[in-house]
Structures are given as C-alpha cells and as structure tokens.
Amino acid sequence: MTLATKLTEEEYDIAEPHAPAMIESLRAFGYNIQTAIADLIDNSISAGAKNVWLTFFWDGSESYVSIRDDGKGMTETELINAMRPGSRNPLEEREPDDLGRFGLGLKTASFSQCRRLTVRSRAVGDKPVTRRWDLDYVNQTGEWRLLRSAAPGSEARLAELDEITSGTVVLWECMDRLVGGTKTDDQKAQNRFLEIMEDVEKHLVMVFHRFLERRNQLQIWINGLPIEPWEPFLTKEKATQFLPEENLYIGSERVVVQPYVLPHHSKVDQQTYEKAAGPNGWNAQQGFYIYRNERMLVAGDWLGLGLQRDEHCKLARIQVDLPNSMDSDWSIDVKKSRARPPSSLRADLKRIARLTRGKAADIYRHRGKIIARQSSESYVFPWQKKVKHGKVFYSINQEHPLVKEALNVPKEHRQVIRALLRLIQETVPVQQIWLDSAEHLDQHSQPFEGVLSKEVKEVMIQVYNALIKSGLSPLEARRRLITMEPFQHFEELVASLDE
Ligand SMILES: Nc1ncnc2c1ncn2[C@@H]1O[C@H](COP(=O)(O)OP(=O)(O)OP(=O)(O)O)[C@@H](O)[C@H]1O
Ligand SMILES: [Mg+2]
Known part of the structure; x- marks a missing residue:
C-alpha cells in the first residue's frame, strides 16, 4: 500500500x-x-x-x-x-x-x-x-x-x-x-x-x-x-560534403548524427546559395539541427558546447536525429523549440562539431576540395570508422589501392605487412588525440601540412602507380587521385604527375 x-x-x-x-x-x-x-x-x-x-x-x-x-x-x-x-x-x-x-x-x-x-x-x-x-x-x-x-x-x-x-x-x-x-x-x-x-x-x-x-x-x-520545404543541407548539390554518419548511444537509445559541409558559394548558383542561407542568415544557421521524430526542434546552434558562431564555420551544418523516447534526456520543452544535449553525449558532439567546423573552414578558405560523392567511400579514405560490440575503432581500409598494392607481394613479406598494419590499427592513440584536440581548439595539423611537395609527391606517386596497376589509364588514375583523401588538397601536384 x-x-x-x-x-x-x-x-x-x-x-x-x-x-x-x-x-x-x-x-x-x-x-x-x-x-x-x-x-x-x-x-x-x-x-x-x-x-x-x-x-x-x-x-x-x-x-x-x-x-x-x-x-x-x-x-x-x-x-x-x-x-x-x-x-x-x-x-x-x-x-x-x-x-x-x-x-x-x-x-x-x-x-x-x-x-x-x-x-x-x-x-x-x-x-x-x-x-x-x-x-x-x-x-x-x-x-x-x-x-x-x-x-x-x-x-x-x-x-x-x-x-x-x-x-x-x-x-x-x-x-x-x-x-x-x-x-x-x-x-x-x-x-x-x-x-x-x-x-x-x-x-x-x-x-x-x-x-x-x-x-x-x-x-x-x-x-x-x-508551401515548399526548405532543406538546410543542400543534399542534392554535388559539392555538398557528407561527412561520415555516427551513431551515439544512451543505453540502447540511438542518436544519429550526420554532419554536412555545404558548398562554397562559387560552387552553386546564386539563387541556391541565397536560399540556403535560411530565415536567419548563414551565420546564425550554422551548427546542429536537432530533429525529434523528423520534426526540427533546433535550427542551427552549437548547443552550449563552448564553440562560437564564426563566419568561417558557417558552412557546417550537422543533422541530429532523436527518438521521442529521449525527451527527458534532452530536456525537450513544451514549445518543442529547445533541446539540450545530455552530458554523456557532449564530448562526442563536440568532437563531431570540431571536425565539421575544421572541414567547413577549409571550404570557406577555398582550401578544401570536395571528395566526389560518386566514388564509394571505402575506396577513398585510408581509414575507416567501425563499430564492434557497441565499441568504436578505426581500421585501415583494406580496399585502398595502396594497401592492396603493398599486400601484393610474396607471402612471407605479406605477413609482415599485415602484422604492421594490424599493429598500427590496434594502437591508434585515440585517447591522446582526443585529449590534444580538446586542449588545442581546431589546431590539429592537416594531412601533409607544412611538408615539402616532394614528400607529398613520393606518397602520391605510389598511390598513382597502384591505381595504374589496377587497370586505370593515367588520366583516369589522376582523376581518381583528386577524389582521394588527402590528395584533393593537392590538385596541382596531381596534375603535375602527367609530366
Ligand atoms: N489536430 C488534432 N487531431 C486529433 N487529435 C488531436 C489534435 N490536436 C490535439 N489532439 C489530441 O489532443 C491531445 C492534447 O494535445 P496537446 O497538444 O495539448 O498535447 P500533446 O500533443 O499530447 O502534448 P504536447 O503538450 O507535447 O503537445 C493530443 O494528445 C491528441 O490526443
Ligand atoms: Mg501537441
């Protein structure tokens, strides 16, 4: 009783x-x-x-x-x-x-x-x-x-x-x-x-x-x-970057996060760019877009994660999908116009925000070249994010042309290379990277940053040769290369391969 x-x-x-x-x-x-x-x-x-x-x-x-x-x-x-x-x-x-x-x-x-x-x-x-x-x-x-x-x-x-x-x-x-x-x-x-x-x-x-x-x-x-829908992510534009989708969990409840980097204004027509700004303008509409059962609650906000609204991050927009069973975790209000991330997810959201902001800043500064979306992701990135038994790990992409080429050797050498790749993969210093990026806002070095072109080219040539060996023509190989992380940042070097 x-x-x-x-x-x-x-x-x-x-x-x-x-x-x-x-x-x-x-x-x-x-x-x-x-x-x-x-x-x-x-x-x-x-x-x-x-x-x-x-x-x-x-x-x-x-x-x-x-x-x-x-x-x-x-x-x-x-x-x-x-x-x-x-x-x-x-x-x-x-x-x-x-x-x-x-x-x-x-x-x-x-x-x-x-x-x-x-x-x-x-x-x-x-x-x-x-x-x-x-x-x-x-x-x-x-x-x-x-x-x-x-x-x-x-x-x-x-x-x-x-x-x-x-x-x-x-x-x-x-x-x-x-x-x-x-x-x-x-x-x-x-x-x-x-x-x-x-x-x-x-x-x-x-x-x-x-x-x-x-x-x-x-x-x-x-x-x-x-009335006609307004979609914040320009998903139909070729120049929009889809960064990898991530699933975050609280118990068995799943939050799906899909970050986007929208195109530089030179890559879309004027009207599309202006419309994409949204009702409050580009600067105000950067950040997380939170949806509950597909209904938008928050239209661009950094969610009090300690990140500023910056002009150079304005192309970063991140879609977050929540089920209605997480209402109290996210402090949903009666008006359905507020959502606060639960503390257990803040670190992950901040990490994703930083990554997206970094990529958006590249595009804003005209540095980033877009990885063509038609090329399948597994082919393009040397690293892949995977989840096993609910735990995240990073593995070297075995489908990457250079990896394939490196393994295309007599068996005794292949075993050594496999072991080396496995060792690298198993010991990615995730904790350290995480701590460092938390301390030094957006200050991680980009791939090959500050490195002589000669060194970049040495690596590039190996990948190029691997592509040619896989049956591509030199022109196709160069086109392919330009869609591959991190060579999209080195367009001129790729072009110079033809000499
Ligand atoms: N247009 C409608 N058609 C059918 N039923 C409705 C409609 N509007 C309201 N209702 C009914 O009235 C109830 C009360 O609606 P109300 O908006 O006050 O609360 P709610 O939707 O249950 O919760 P919330 O306060 O989060 O909106 C709803 O749960 C639904 O059963
Ligand atoms: Mg209601």
Whole structure:
C-alpha cells in the first residue's frame, strides 16, 4: 500500500489551481506565433493528417487564424480531454511517431495567441463536436467551464470540417496580442499581419521540411497555397560534403548524427546559395539541427558546447536525429523549440562539431576540395570508422589501392605487412588525440601540412602507380587521385604527375 492512501483528511489540504489565474498563466510559455502554429501542426501530424490548411483572415481586431487538418479527428470524450490542460502525463510512453509529450501544447500554444480557442473535430463515422475555451468567461465565472459551442457568429469559420470524413479545426479568435485594438482599415497593421504570415511560412517550411519533402505524407496550405520545404543541407548539390554518419548511444537509445559541409558559394548558383542561407542568415544557421521524430526542434546552434558562431564555420551544418523516447534526456520543452544535449553525449558532439567546423573552414578558405560523392567511400579514405560490440575503432581500409598494392607481394613479406598494419590499427592513440584536440581548439595539423611537395609527391606517386596497376589509364588514375583523401588538397601536384 502506498503512502498516499494511508493519509487521513486531517493530514492534508487540497490546493487546486485557481482557474482564472492558472489559465492566464498558461499564456506565458514563451511562444511566438510561428512556434505556436508549429505546435498545432505537430498535433495534426500525430493524428495522421495528410493536409493542414491554415487560414489567416484579416479584419482588424476581429482577425482570426484557423488550422484545419484531415487527420483522424476526435470523439466528444477525446475532445473534452484534449482541451484539458495536462491532458496526458508527460511520463507516459508515447507511440514512436507521436510528436506530443506534455498534454499542453494545444492550450499553451493557442492561449499564447488568443483569448478564445474553439476546436471542432470529427472522428470517422461521428458527427462533428465542438468545444471552446473563452478566457474572459473563465475569468468571470472563476471555474474551468469548457463551453459546448462556437461563439455566436463563428459557426461559418468551422463549417468546412463538415465536408470531410474526419479531421480537426482549431480556431483562434480575440487575438489580442497580434491585432488587439486595431481597426480593419489600419493599413500598417494589415501589412504587419501579412508579414507575420510570411514569418510563419518561413518557420514551417523549415521545421517540417522532412515531412513536406515526401509529398504523399504532408502538404501544408496557407490561404489556399501550398508551401515548399526548405532543406538546410543542400543534399542534392554535388559539392555538398557528407561527412561520415555516427551513431551515439544512451543505453540502447540511438542518436544519429550526420554532419554536412555545404558548398562554397562559387560552387552553386546564386539563387541556391541565397536560399540556403535560411530565415536567419548563414551565420546564425550554422551548427546542429536537432530533429525529434523528423520534426526540427533546433535550427542551427552549437548547443552550449563552448564553440562560437564564426563566419568561417558557417558552412557546417550537422543533422541530429532523436527518438521521442529521449525527451527527458534532452530536456525537450513544451514549445518543442529547445533541446539540450545530455552530458554523456557532449564530448562526442563536440568532437563531431570540431571536425565539421575544421572541414567547413577549409571550404570557406577555398582550401578544401570536395571528395566526389560518386566514388564509394571505402575506396577513398585510408581509414575507416567501425563499430564492434557497441565499441568504436578505426581500421585501415583494406580496399585502398595502396594497401592492396603493398599486400601484393610474396607471402612471407605479406605477413609482415599485415602484422604492421594490424599493429598500427590496434594502437591508434585515440585517447591522446582526443585529449590534444580538446586542449588545442581546431589546431590539429592537416594531412601533409607544412611538408615539402616532394614528400607529398613520393606518397602520391605510389598511390598513382597502384591505381595504374589496377587497370586505370593515367588520366583516369589522376582523376581518381583528386577524389582521394588527402590528395584533393593537392590538385596541382596531381596534375603535375602527367609530366
Ligand atoms: N489536430 C488534432 N487531431 C486529433 N487529435 C488531436 C489534435 N490536436 C490535439 N489532439 C489530441 O489532443 C491531445 C492534447 O494535445 P496537446 O497538444 O495539448 O498535447 P500533446 O500533443 O499530447 O502534448 P504536447 O503538450 O507535447 O503537445 C493530443 O494528445 C491528441 O490526443
Ligand atoms: Mg501537441
């Protein structure tokens, strides 16, 4: 028997929240209209919606916004529960594709923008049902009275729901913070309303881009027009570098990290480059992009890892994918606009950030040449990262042409070389490298840095010869070489091989 059931009534008081004070406080979670609308679209996606229609209707202080979806909708009981602040316990396990957590978003997001929230919903085979929170009414009555109908005159704004078999419409009226006290003919206020609509679009195309990219999954419409996804990583551009993907674990939960270095502006057309900057500009949009169930929470941030936003790192963007089962580890907030890395992952994230920043700085300074993506990775890198029994190690790539060539010798020599390679591989001073790079920010020497060209060429020629032996023509071998780490940095030397 638990402690709770043993206590008698003399031993406690009931301290229920005072409705008017509480409901007003729910307005202050720190949303803006962009994050508020995104929170409602989360609900639509979790309800399986394929379409979300936003309406922004200008009418001075009578302006309204509605968010309608064709998801599975709610029965009357479900709707009443959905309108309840704290409709679900955050500790409850959620379906893997559920975007919710706290049982608050619908209310906190809506109240941040309006004083009157009406929801009409329809589950398959049911009639539409309606419920409304009216903050003024709760204030007057002092009770949590959830109204059973739309406000007089608002019916028409909900009527479209009647035409679909299932779905939900959320209506925001009395939007005091956005349009409070403005007149319909106030041109400035109307322009501002339109600008806000654009801000909302910019936010949504970003946070839901992965859903929007799969057309059959989700389409969002703003006042009748579909919106187009904004993808931060330019993955379709040839000059974008995909650095190796890494899996990080907390227990059995997996975080997938994919770093990208975006192309130098000379490698893409002007329009693509400008669009890729993103809503806040290149500098502000560098760093980690955190996704929870593919929904973006953080759009470019170094996550308090002690790294600055630097102009020369602006091409570094790192995709991080979290499952919703790690919400508390990452301190996800109600607005879904914050995520803090758990301390056990900080060192790895910092290491990946440094690596990506280093590569991005190379490209920024025009030093880095891109390793062509069409050549398979195993062929290009002398080292490979591997995972065995959950542990990471680095192995020498046995498919590398020079390694193959070195092993192409009589058996007794081959055994020696194999043993040597194995020894090198088994004793990579990982700890030391890690400590050194933690101490000396971005100060590791690049391959062949400060070395005479002659020495670089000696190594290069061996690889070149190995390529020729493998059957490539001299021209093909040179082309190949230029795609191989680290010779992409020595284009001129590669060209000089032809003499
Ligand atoms: N558009 C919708 N279609 C169907 N059901 C919905 C919709 N919006 C809300 N709901 C239901 O209402 C519940 C409460 O939504 P609310 O946004 O307040 O909390 P949540 O999504 O559970 O968690 P979070 O606070 O993290 O958003 C949801 O769990 C869902 O069951
Ligand atoms: Mg929600």
